[in-house]
Amino acid sequence: MKRLRVIGIGQTLAGDDGVGMMVARHLRFVCGSEVDIVEAGVPGVGLLDLLRDVEAAVVIDAVQSGRPPGMLHRLEIPRDLNVLLHAWGRGCSSTHAFGLGETLMLGQTLGLLPAIMRVYGIEIGQIERGNPLSPPLLAGFHSAARQIQQDIEQLVAMLQDLGKSRQEQTGA
Amino acid sequence: MPGNPPTRTRTLTVDLITRVEGEGALHVKVQDGTVQAVELRIFEPPRFFEAFLQGRHVSEVPDLVARICGICPVAYQMSAVHALEAILGVTVPSRIRALRRLLYCAEWIESHALHVYLLHAPDFLGCDSGLDLARRNPTVVQRGLRLKKAGNQLLTVLGGRSVHPVSVRVGGFSKVPTLSALRALRDELLWARDAAFETVRWVARFDFPGPDQDYTVVSLRSPHEYPMNEGRIASNRGLDIEAAEFETYFQEEQVPYSHALHCTLDQESYLVGPLARLTLNTACLTPLARQALDDTGLSLPFTRASMGIVARAVEILLAIEEALDIIEHYDPPSEPSVPFTVQAGVGMAVTEAPRGMLYHRYVVQDDGTIQEAKIVPPTSQNQRRIEDDLRAFLPQVLHLSNAQAARSCERIIRSYDPCISCATHFLTLHIEQMSSPLS
Numbered sequence: 001m002k003r004l005r006v007i008g009i010g011q012t013l014a015g016d017d018g019v020g021m022m023v024a025r026h027l028r029f030v031c032g033s034e035v036d037i038v039e040a041g042v043p044g045v046g047l048l049d050l051l052r053d054v055e056a057a058v059v060i061d062a063v064q065s066g067r068p069p070g071m072l073h074r075l076e077i078p079r080d081l082n083v084l085l086h087a088w089g090r091g092c093s094s095t096h097a098f099g100l101g102e103t104l105m106l107g108q109t110l111g112l113l114p115a116i117m118r119v120y121g122i123e124i125g126q127i128e129r130g131n132p133l134s135p136p137l138l139a140g141f142h143s144a145a146r147q148i149q150q151d152i153e154q155l156v157a158m159l160q161d162l163g164k165s166r167q168e169q170t171g172a
Numbered sequence: 173m174p175g176n177p178p179t180r181t182r183t184l185t186v187d188l189i190t191r192v193e194g195e196g197a198l199h200v201k202v203q204d205g206t207v208q209a210v211e212l213r214i215f216e217p218p219r220f221f222e223a224f225l226q227g228r229h230v231s232e233v234p235d236l237v238a239r240i241c242g243i244c245p246v247a248y249q250m251s252a253v254h255a256l257e258a259i260l261g262v263t264v265p266s267r268i269r270a271l272r273r274l275l276y277c278a279e280w281i282e283s284h285a286l287h288v289y290l291l292h293a294p295d296f297l298g299c300d301s302g303l304d305l306a307r308r309n310p311t312v313v314q315r316g317l318r319l320k321k322a323g324n325q326l327l328t329v330l331g332g333r334s335v336h337p338v339s340v341r342v343g344g345f346s347k348v349p350t351l352s353a354l355r356a357l358r359d360e361l362l363w364a365r366d367a368a369f370e371t372v373r374w375v376a377r378f379d380f381p382g383p384d385q386d387y388t389v390v391s392l393r394s395p396h397e398y399p400m401n402e403g404r405i406a407s408n409r410g411l412d413i414e415a416a417e418f419e420t421y422f423q424e425e426q427v428p429y430s431h432a433l434h435c436t437l438d439q440e441s442y443l444v445g446p447l448a449r450l451t452l453n454t455a456c457l458t459p460l461a462r463q464a465l466d467d468t469g470l471s472l473p474f475t476r477a478s479m480g481i482v483a484r485a486v487e488i489l490l491a492i493e494e495a496l497d498i499i500e501h502y503d504p505p506s507e508p509s510v511p512f513t514v515q516a517g518v519g520m521a522v523t524e525a526p527r528g529m530l531y532h533r534y535v536v537q538d539d540g541t542i543q544e545a546k547i548v549p550p551t552s553q554n555q556r557r558i559e560d561d562l563r564a565f566l567p568q569v570l571h572l573s574n575a576q577a578a579r580s581c582e583r584i585i586r587s588y589d590p591c592i593s594c595a596t597h598f599l600t601l602h603i604e605q606m607s608s609p610l611s
Contacts, residue, residue, distance in 0.1 A: 013224075013239050044243065045286060049321050102303060106290075109306045110314060 002036040003055040003159050006152060007047070009040050009100070010062050016069070016124035016137050020060040023122065023145045030149055034156055047100070048107045055162075056116035056155055060148065061100055063121030070140015072147055073121035078108050084119060116155070120148055198581060199429065200566060207566045210559045211429045212585075225545040230256050230514060230536055234340045237532075240547075243286070246279040246331070247525030248547075249340040250401055251532040254521035256342050258416075259536050260512045267505040268344040269401070274498045275330045275337070276400040276523070277491040281323030281364070283526035284446070284484045284491075287589045288371065289316025292481050295583045296378035312374070315367050319488065322357075322364040326495060329353050344509030354499045361496050368489035369464050375481045376468035381583065383564040384475040387557070388440060389448035392524050398456040398490055399449060401523050406452055407442070408473065415522035418531045424548065432552045441556035444528025445588065446483035447474055458493035461486050477561055477587040484589070514540030525550050527589050551590045558588055 008024025011017045021039050028037045038050055051057050063073055075084055085101035100119070107113045122144050125134040133141065201209040221240050228236060237252045238245035250272060257264070264272070290302030290313070299305040306313040329349050331337020339345045390411065392403030405413050405421075413421055424433040436442070450457075450465075451473045457465065465486050474483065520533040528550030535544040561584050569577040 011239070045290065045317065045320065046282075046324055048317065049324060102301075106303050106306055106313075109303060110310055110317070 002034060003163075004034065004058070004152070004155060005036040005038060005050060005054045005056075006031070006058045006060070007038045007040050007050055008060045009043060009047070011042055015127050015132070016134050017062050017127045019062045019122045019124055019133060019137060019141070020120075022133065022141070023060050023120075023148060026145050027149060027152070031152060032156065035152060045103055045106065047103050048110075048112050051107060051112060051114055051117070054114050056118075056159060057114045058118045058120065058148075058152060058155070059100065060120045060122065062124045064124055064127075067123045068140070069123055069125040069134065069137040070144050071123040072144045073123070074151075075119040075121070077104055077113065077117035077119060080119075081105055081108060116159075118151075118155075120144075198562070198585070200562070200581075202566075202570060205567075205570065207563055207570075210563045210566070211427075212555055212559050212562075213429045222545045222547055225534075225542045228542050230260070230342055230534075230540050230542065233534075233542065234342065235338060237547075238337060238340070243283050244279060244525050244527065245337060246275050246327070246340075247523060247530050248532075249337070250276060250523040251521050251525075251530045251547075252534075253340060253342050254401065254523060255519040255532040255534050256536070257512075258519035258521060259517035259534065260342065260515060260519075262343050262510055262512045264344055264510055265505060267503060268348075268509070270498050270502070271330065271345065271348060271505075272340075273400055274326070274495055275340070277495040277498070278323045278326035278330060280400075280491040280526050281488055281495070282320045282327060283323075284488045285316055285320035285323060287526075288375065288481055288484050288488070289313060289319070291589070292484075292586055293375070293378075295478075295586060296375075296481070315370075319364055319367050319371070322360050322492070325360065326357055329357060341509055343512050344505070344507070346508060348504055348508045351502055351504060354502055358496065358499060361492055361499070365460065365489065365492045365496065368485070368492050369460060372461075372464040372468065372482065372485040372489060375485045376470060378481065380476045380478040381580075382476050382478075383561060383568070385477070385561060385564065386475070387447075387473070388437065388442040389451045389473070390437065390442045390444055390553075391449040391452050391529060392522060393452050394456070396456070398453050398458070398494075399524050405522060405529070407437070408451060411437070415531070416520040418520060418522060418548070419533070419546075422531075422548070422553075424552070430555075432555060433548075434556050435548055435553040436556055441560045442553065443477075443557050444550050444553045445480065446487050446526075446528075447477070447480045448528065449524060450474075450483040450486060457486070458490045458497075460493055461490040464489055477584060480587050480589065514538075527551060528553060551588075554588050554590065558585055558590070 006024060006027055008020040010020040012021050024037050024039045031037065040047065040050060043050065081101065081104060085105060104113065125136045197213040199211045199213055200207065221237065225233060225236060233252050233256060234249045237248040240248050294300065294302055294305045297305060299308060302313065327337060330339065332339045339347055388407055388409055390405065390407045392399035393406035394403030405411065405415055405418065411421065422435055422437050424435050427434050454472060468482060470482060516536055516538045518533065518535050520531065522529050522531050530550055531548040533546040534542055537543050562581055565584055569580045572580070
């Protein structure tokens with residue numbers, strides 16, 4: 001079982017909306033095999049199934065709040081659940097009945113979230129059907145992806161340390 | 173306005189109808205206590221998928237149309253492959269046909285379980301949302317999520333992944349599951365069968381608000397099985413036509429206030445979806461589904477859209493029974509798909525998406541590229557029907573506060589499980605009341 005799952009969500013046929021998916025695809029090439037990467041599309045409540053059986057999960061989604069495209073927002077769950085629910089509202093990436101905030105709140109209510117849960121929102125420009133990422137977002141894409149990659153590497157190291165100290169405790 | 177006689181205007185706005193797929197608005201005009209107009213306004217720009225498909229090769233179509241909807245991708249794939257196979261002269265063998273039915277069962281299970289438990293049930297239980305229901309009754313919501321997951325697991329084994337399956341192709345599948353992969357799902361499906369039976373009992377105890385309507389119901393009908401991929405289009409008013417005749421009998425029209433096209437039958441509204449299917453295909457219910465329906469003591473035809481939740485629950489049970497049966501008799505096909513040679517032509521197909529009939533028509537050119545595509549999703553077929561229900565219902569709620577009236581209207585709309593991200597997108601409520609007798 002892998003201990004960390006990274007989940008990209010969004011609609012790749014709707015321009016910038018697919019940025020979470022694109023970052024996940026990128027991370028597949030640069031992250032180690034200890035990270036399970038999933039390009040989940042628009043999973044709705046099905047996201048909860050992807051959060052089972054792991055110690056830590058990272059979700060990457062598109063967000064639109066009027067800030068410069070490519071800007072990275074980072075939320076720790078459950079601490080920032082209210083930000084996700086209210087400030088991000090229904091979000092722009094999921095048009096479905098259960099947005100990301102509602103889904104994670106449901107998971108929190110039912111005790112289904114992993115111990116470490118983080119959400120990245122990448123600020124986007126245009127949602128245009130069928131088009132690839134817009135130039136302003138492309139310009140900021142790699143910096144956002146690099147930041148997420150670094151954070152993931154730290155998370156992996158932390159999980160390894162945790163595992164070691166657990167083993168030591170068990171051994172003692 | 174200066175010079176105008178004084179009028180009393182009441183405006184009711186719900187910025188976003190919740191627990192439906194997408195965004196839009198409902199505009200209601202009331203003159204002297206009489207409902208003058210009910211307009212369901214759908215805001216999202218029309219789906220460009222029909223245009224998007226032009227110039228694509230037939231082999232690309234199943235993967236592209238799967239992206240139209242995250243909830244019902246299988247439906248889009250199934251209508252597409254059947255329409256294209258009609259052009260290419262492909263007949264799939266019975267084992268592939270069974271796998272396609274199994275795939276559809278998976279989608280019905282996951283889509284219906286989501287709607288029954290998280291989107292619709294809260295309305296009957298005085299809860300504001302699925303989240304609210306989860307707080308008050310976590311056990312029941314966990315049952316719903318596990319049922320949905322059973323559908324998703326089946327979808328994953330058949331479709332390669334749980335959303336936007338990638339294994340469907342013209343002529344069959346790119347890869348078929350092994351017997352052991354399917355058998356591994358058996359225990360969970362047996363649990364799901366019990367849970368679905370309990371779901372029917374649970375929802376049948378709800379109180380179903382009106383209005384009572386004499387619905388024209390339309391669905392596929394086939395003599396030997398509950399309709400999913402095949403059958404003739406039938407109604408309770410005697411309609412009985414080939415799927416290919418859809419456009420001769422059903423008219424799509426543009427309305428000025430919405431981006432989605434309205435579809436009518438003889439200029440009238442009609443109902444598609446679980447309630448319609450159940451009404452027209454009771455004879456083909458699986459044994460437990462039949463028993464569960466009988467046990468409810470409710471008699472068909474259902475005259476209230478809110479009873480759709482019962483039909484949906486019965487269909488979850490039916491889909492699980494069918495899935496278990498198909499898995500039990502599964503014999504992997506020797507070849508995952510039938511080869512085909514491209515040729516020009518026009519082909520149409522209707523299959524039963526979770527929300528109702530889904531019509532596709534394609535015009536294919538000599539080189540196998542799509543010249544034209546037409547897609548009529550179930551929600552655009554139900555759109556006029558929803559308006560008619562609201563027109564009948566609104567007089568009962570005009571005495572209520574704006575917020576209460578709006579909530580009641582939302583409930584009616586949710587009964588239809590509208591998927592506006594397919595039809596396009598959904599909803600704000602606006603009631604304009606002029607010279608109201610109400611103070």
